[in-house]
Every structure is written in C-alpha cells, then in structure tokens.
Amino acid sequence: MEALRTKGAVVVTYDEFSLIRKWTGRSAGQTGDGLSVGIGDDAAVFSLPADREVVACCDAMVETVHFLRETMNPSDIGYKAVISNISDVAAMGGIPRYALISIAVSPQWNTEECEQIYDGIYAACDAYGVRVIGGDTVSSPAGLSLSVTVMGEVEKGRALLRSAARPGHLVFVTGHVGGSAAGLDLLLRKAKSGEAVEEKWQPLALFHQRPAAQVAAGRILAASPAAGALNDISDGLASELWEISEASGVCLRIEERLIPLAEATRMYAAETGSDPFRWALYGGEDYQLAGTIEAEAAEGIGKLFAEKGIPFTVIGRVEAGEPSVLLSRNSSWEPLAKAGFNHFGKADARKG
16 A cells, blocks of 8 residues: 655555546546547557658656746646657657556655646647557656656658758747746746746746647658657757757758747846846747748748737748857847756756
8 A cells, every 4th residue: 555645644545556537537437439449458459540750759857857846736737748749740740649658656746636637637638639648657756757648649750850950941940939947037036935926927837837849840840741850848949959959960040039938938038137048048938849841931931820829920040051050239249158947967957
C-alpha cells in the first residue's frame, strides 16, 4: 500500500493499481480508430494506415526545474506537460494520436492535487484528439516528476526536419513569442508579493500556464512542397533558430523589429521596464513554430494560416555560410547568442 501525505499527515492510502484506476479510469476500455488495446493490459496496441509513419516524442516536467507550485496550478502542470509533447509532433508536421503518462509523486502532493494534474492532462488530450493509452505511477522521495510520451503520425516522407533550411528561404514564426516568459515574470512577482493577477494581465498568465500547440500550422506546412525546416519554440526563439542553422548548415539573418510580440507582452514590458525581445529570444515555452519556407510561397502560406486564424510573420532570411544566426538591431547586424533554457548549462535557466 502507498500512503500519500500532506504536511506530514496521512490523507489517504492507495496501492499503485488503485491510483492508476482512479486517475486514468476515464480512458478505460477505449478502442477503435487504430487502437486495439488501450489502458488495462501490460501494454497498448495500435496500428497506423500503410501510408503513414509514427512520430514519437517524450518530455518530462520536474518540480523546481520546470515548474513551481507558486506559479502553476496542478491542472496547469498536467496540461502543459501534454502540450509540450503535442508541440513537438506539430513541429514535425504530424497529427498527435496517443499519450503515455508516467508520474512520480512525493509525499508533499495529495491525491486531490494529483487528480487535478490528470484533469489538466485530459483537458489537453481532449483539445487535440489524443488518447491516453497507458503509463506508470510511482512514488518519489522529493518533488513531483511528470513524464509524457506522445505518439502521432505523418504521411510517409513528409516529416518536417530542422535540417531542411536552404539559402533563399524566408524565416517565419507563427503566433506571438515572449508571452510565456512575460507571464512567468508576472506570476513570480505576484507570488512574491502575495497579490492576485489583475484582469488586464490574465492573458499573460495564460500564455505561461495554458499554451497552445500549433498542430494546424504544422499540417499546413507538411502539405506544402515549399516548406523547409521547422522547429517548435520550447527553449526560446534564439535556441530554436540556432538548431535550424546548425542542422541545415546555413546562416540565418533575423530582424528584431519583425519578431511578433503580443500587445499584452509589450504593455507589461513597458510597465516593468523589461526588454520584451529578451523574453522572445531566450524565454521559451511559447510552443509556437519557427521555420523556413521558399520565398515565392510565403504569401500563399500566409493566407492559408490566416484562414485558420494563425498569425504568420516573416522575420528574416536564410543565406549560405557557416552555421550562424545574426540579429539586426539598431541598423547593425550582431551575432545572436546561442542561449535559452539549458538543463546542464548556465544560460537563462527558468523555473516556471
């Protein structure tokens, strides 16, 4: 039997299997649409159409490394853990299908909070048509760790890669960037002061706590022969652009003034005396897409995005040369620092 405690007091006792049934019971017995065995056996079994390939990814969220209880509700933690994986599938041009959830729970988390985490998990899965098909539940001596694996599908030979940028391509970004980092800054300030988030800043809090994955944008690009490289913005725009540059062996020239910022991000930066472009370049967790596309196709792709209500902004161009990213700021070109969130480095580590 496993005892879960809150501040040293036992609140409820379950064994591992009772917890699994309690938290994942809403997926029990689900089959169909390629899934022949779901939750309830040693492993799940699914199949894909003959013309599709599997897209698989895995991300972990660890307490104090990826989130703080002061800035994230339990349901937000579950939601964001799923979205970070769905975003990876989107960056490959794929369709997310199935999720495996593994959670390590410390005595500081009670069963109600854990159930709320699963509420967030299922909310994200439902929003993107993803089924939870298994996972694992274990105890942890300290902190909570949540690992999510998402599997999806993409047409054979159509997966979008970081290595596909070519000289002459334009560099683009979907949506707005920097909002999640601005939201984290806001939430940390409010947690420190004990004040509630004002209504005017609620959009910033949601940018951080409830981001959206750009699956529709990825599908539009996967269907276009003009699409080049693609990457999702999880560790900051600068980091993702460098990954494209190095994987493709090209130089990217980016104009700072073109980087799309939400109006709430600009307003909050002005009020706090912050640099919103630093949030955009190095903050991360926006889960937008950054990529390249043939120049002559950009207008048409932009129209397709507009039909779906997805902002599409060209921010630069691709040139031949050694892998590098240059930023135009104040009419001069400067090397863009290869920085962002790094688990094993010192560059802009985030907690949120």
